[in-house]
Structure formats: structure tokens, C-alpha cells
Amino acid sequence: MPKHPTRKKDEALRDLLRLPPGEVVDLAGYDARATPGAPGGKQAGLADTARTGRRLARLQERLWAAGTAGDRRRVLLVLQGMDTSGKGGTVKHVIGQLNPTGCRIKAFKAPTEEERRHDFLWRVRRALPEPGEIGIFDRSHYEDVLIARVRHLARPAEIGSRYGLIHDFERSLAEDGVTLVKCFLHVSPEEQKRRLLRRLDRPDKRWKFDPADIDERALWPAYQEAYELALARCSAPYAPWYLVPADRRWYRNWAISRLLLEHLRELDPRYPEGEFDVAECRERLLKQT
């Protein structure tokens, strides 16, 4: 029973996938195999993703070019989701369509000793995209209200205060020209089991497997609850969450490409004019041997 309504022609995908800010989230109500808004089945989706990727790359170049001329705007894609939900695959297949020079990718692991000596947003601030860049967070500051909550890595009162701090942090980013695109990759427990088994069975996938993933998996309900809280509490008009059904890889790649495209189109970055006298430069250049 997918809650996602059907997408009308030319309707923005983000209007379909956005979780309404402030509303209670019930993840069980969303079908992880759904393909809301898709242009058809897998083949049509793959073709449209490739087309979308080329458009993305053109807009990315403009964003970057504008950044060289003082435009402070940038994009930050935040990827969250359970193990195997496809955060790494999104970087490979969606971000892989862009010019790597303009991408700043950061995968957040368990905090190091140095990182733990600072507040939880310290390491996040250091990984933000510069003007003109597209930043990608594979996990993020949300881990500090997800695994931290499930695994009791901080006192409840401290975790409770983090939702508000994340709110303020993201508002300050938005005010500073950062377009936030926060995607929750929604995978079903059945699909996760299939993917974990595949990692075990295929020698070229085994390196991705960690026995600790099985223990995490046992905490599935607690994680879903932590996600539901985070998605509901840390949503705002300038920083909404998108729920991306992620049991089908082609749909996940299509949807995230499309969400990025819609945001970049709205930004509509322009090639800068150049502050120099083109005719004079041309003449000087032609005079040289």
C-alpha cells in the first residue's frame, strides 16, 4: 500500500517524495519496492537516468562556473539509510555521472578520537561543499540521532537536544546558499537480507560484508523508530526529507538523479560574463606568436 500518489505529467518528483514537514512518519506505510513517478519500468528508468545524468552534468558545470565568479550557492546531497540500502551505489551511479572535480564526497564512519573531542557537528562542518560544488554525505550528522539513539552512545537528554541543533545548523546552511537534498533510502528487511546473503555468497562482494551488520539488523525496529523520529523532527521547508523507495536499484538511481536535477534547475546557475575586455584580450593574444 504505497502512500505515494501517482505523479502527474510534469509534476515535480520532489512533491511526490517529500515527507510533509512536521508530520508523523510511519515507515511501515511505504512500499520499498514502489516506483512513484517513474517514467515506466526498468528499461525506461535506466534510459531516463542516463538522459538526466547528462542534464545534471551540464547544470553542474554552470554551478561550478558561477562559483568561480563569486556565486556562493552549492548543493548538499545527504544520503541516509540502513546497511545495503544503496548509499554507496548512489555515489557510484548517480554522482558518477558528474564531473568529479566539482564533487566533494564524504563518507562518515564511527567518529575518530579527535572527532569525539568536539561537538557532533564539528566534523560535518569541515566536510561541507565549497561554493559551486555538489557535496555528498554518505551518512551524516543524522547518525548522531540514529545509531547514537539505538546504541545509547550518548545520554538521552543530549540526544534529545541534537534535533534542535540539527535544525539550527541546517537553517544556517540554507541561509548561506546551501541547497539541501536529504534522501532517506527506504529498503525493506527482506531485500536487505537478500543483499547481505549476496555479499556473503559472491567472492567479489564479500569485502563489503561485516558480521556486525547482522547484529545491527537485529535492531531493525529500533532503527526504524529512530528514523521516524529524525525524519519527522528534522524536516523544514528549506530542508525537507525525501523518502526514496530503494528496493529497486534502477528506481533509486533514477529518483535521486531526478531530485538533484529539479533542485539544480531551480537554482538555474549561469555562466559568468567575465570581468575583462574580451576584444582587448583577443587582440593581445593574436599579436603573440
Add this chain to the structure above:
Amino acid sequence: MPKHPTRKKDEALRDLLRLPPGEVVDLAGYDARATPGAPGGKQAGLADTARTGRRLARLQERLWAAGTAGDRRRVLLVLQGMDTSGKGGTVKHVIGQLNPTGCRIKAFKAPTEEERRHDFLWRVRRALPEPGEIGIFDRSHYEDVLIARVRHLARPAEIGSRYGLIHDFERSLAEDGVTLVKCFLHVSPEEQKRRLLRRLDRPDKRWKFDPADIDERALWPAYQEAYELALARCSAPYAPWYLVPADRRWYRNWAISRLLLEHLRELDPRYPEGEFDVAECRERLLKQT
């Protein structure tokens, strides 16, 4: 009069493009439009680059996977060349074929105030690839014996000492598991003029133009001399320079893809076995709902 000999079937491209360590370099003797070792003309080159890119991506995944299991090996691609020689284009088209997660790209600009307070290798050390990664330097520590020499940015004695320091630095990298692939993109002054004019004439390219490029261009002979010195003095069996003719973009992309492939094949990274009991993990997983 290209000095590059013809490549025999299955002969390594690196044997063709390598500048012999210790020998005097005369850049004027190399044809920047040459296509040594290419599998044919432009169409054949583009097709082979795409094929090579897929192979590269597979080897890159193995390198990364091995890195997660303690293999310290990594690759560092150093790109040097005059303005418009195609350093940025190489990142876009060659590195763009790889998984961006495993790439660490650093474009070196004029040093910041903080960077100038340290020795010239300080900022370079901070940008090195981690085990399993492919690092890409768009410009590098070589600027400190190139523009620094041409523009007299340091005392001659200091610049003179840097060649030896670079030697020692690169040897220490090689001993630490870094495979250095240093490419000099050899562009002709005629082609540079064409490319600069194109940047001026096309509104979507103008943002890449800087009037200061014309002044730099006037110093062409001094730069060539500085390059000849650097290429001859900072070459070693474990860190040779490759001279890549760069007037034809398709050839440049093909040759650098190919050089990376040859080095990665030699490294022959392997998927790690995994240190856990696969059968036991499988059983535990299947017991879960």
C-alpha cells in the same frame, strides 16, 4: 619529427611515453599532435578509451576493496602542463570513468597564506591518497620548480634545493606503497592559442579564461626550459615522467587511461577473503526474520 617510436602490438604504452630517467629533455623534439601507440584514429581511440575505462573501474574497485583489508597500496596521478593543456579535461573524462568514492582529487592553486608558512611539500602531503584510493593532482609540488622558477618566487638556491627534496619525497612515497604516474601534457603554443581564443569566443567557455593567461603565455620559452629541467631532474625508475602529446584531446584521454590501466594491472589488487566464518554468518542471517 616525433621521437616516440612506433608501438609494437602488446607493447606497454608506458615504455613508449616514458622519458628516460636522467637524460636531458628537449621538448621541441616532441610533436604535440603525435599519437604514439594509439589503436588507430579518433574513432578507434574513443572506443578503446571507453573499453579501457570499464577495465579501470573494475581494477579500481579491487584496489579499494583490498584497501579496506589492510593493503596499503594506492595510486597517485600527477598532471602537469601549460594552461589549456587539458589537466581539467583529463579529470573530467578519464577520472570521470571511475567510482568517485575511491578518487581523491586536489587542484593546487597559488599557495594560501597558511600554506606559505610551511615548507612547499606540506600542502602536498595533506592531499595524498589514502590506501586503496586513486589520488589525482591537478598541478602539484612541481609548480614550486616551475612557476616559482619562471616568476622568481623564491631564491635560486632554494629552488635548486627543491629538486632533491622532490626526489626524496617521491622515493618515500614509492616505499610507502604509492604508485606514481606523472604525466606531462605536452601542448603546442599554436594549439594553446586556438584554445585560449575559443575560451574568449564562446560564452560558455569564457569563465575559464583569465587575462593573466596571456602574460603567462608570453613566458613560454622560460616555462619550457623550467619543464625540461624538472622532467630531467625529477625522474627515477619508481617515479618516471610520461610525456603525453596533448594537442589531440582524444589521444590525451586514451593515453592517460591506458597508462593508469597498465599500472593498475601490474599492481593486480585482489578482493580480500574476509576474516569471518561465511557459513556461520549465513546461518545467523537466515535465522533472522
